[in-house]
Amino acid sequence: MQAPWRRRHERHPPGKRPSRLGDDGRHREAEYTLALTFDPSGPCCCRGVHIQLRTLDRQVEQLARQLPQAQLLTSIFGVGPLIATAFVAEHGAGVARYADARQFAASLGLTPREHSSGNTRRLGGITKWGDAYRRRLLIQGASSVVLHCQRHQDPLSDLAHRLLERHKPRNVVTTAVANRLARIIYAVLKHGEAYRRSPPELARTT
Structure with a gap:
């Protein structure tokens, strides 16, 4: 064969x-x-x-x-040249077709499945719908963030650190960081500005 x-x-x-x-x-x-x-x-x-x-x-x-847009995206911790160029190739013309950052993350299959009945709301694993290639790239970038979160002071690292302290499984933490990465990428592409890393304490209150 x-x-x-x-x-x-x-x-x-x-x-x-x-x-x-x-x-x-x-x-x-x-x-x-x-x-x-x-x-x-x-x-x-x-x-x-x-x-x-x-x-x-x-x-x-x-x-x-x-690529100017790729340079903006690489200002995000966890986003390197490969991830940046991949998203510019697909979304360089704009992200106006997405209503918000959550819908953008959903297009990558990074939002949890919801199983609700009555007043009970249960969230399951991610949907894995949509763009599998860029979802894999974000998972790889998020894995790097989780691996080095102890040595960085930024909202993404703080998110990973807090989830790990709560004894969440590493794959769950990685997926949560990937979801946040997708939302940040959406904001950078939408506004055309480099990512401004706010202090972790401020990020928790916003």
């Missing part, structure tokens, strides 16, 4: 494949380039893959420096 990357290569030979820049910016193009150049039977396969990944990382970082 041939690997998926081989079948993909045969469907779209070099020079004849359709452009994917309109779908997810340069991320899909980078994935396609990696699929074409990856040879699992070649010598020093792992070393070659690491070199290719570093090259792609540098390309994404360069792209992030060229």
Whole structure:
């Protein structure tokens, strides 16, 4: 059985494949380039893959420096060049189609399922609807925030720290931080301003 990357290569030979820049910016193009150049039977396969990944990382970082909106998004703790460019590629034209930050987070599947009856309201796990690719990116960014929350003084780290102190499972804390990250990204894209990290004490009262 041939690997998926081989079948993909045969469907779209070099020079004849359709452009994917309109779908997810340069991320899909980078994935396609990696699929074409990856040879699992070649010598020093792992070393070659690491070199290719570093090259792609540098390309994404360069792209992030060229996009003003991406520079604004990287002002958020937990958002690096990859996350920033991914959201600019999809939402760079604006977030006006979303009524508010909660709806934006819901489009990424980061809001909890609700099971209510009468006066009882129960919240379950996240819906996982919508954009799975960017949801995974936010989960990765949130994991970094949770891992380093003890060494930072900002609202996101404070949220992670408080939830961990309440002995919440780490995956629950990570998901909560990812939800907050999505809402902050919405605000930055909507207002076109860098994220201003308010002190944790002030963030709790607002």
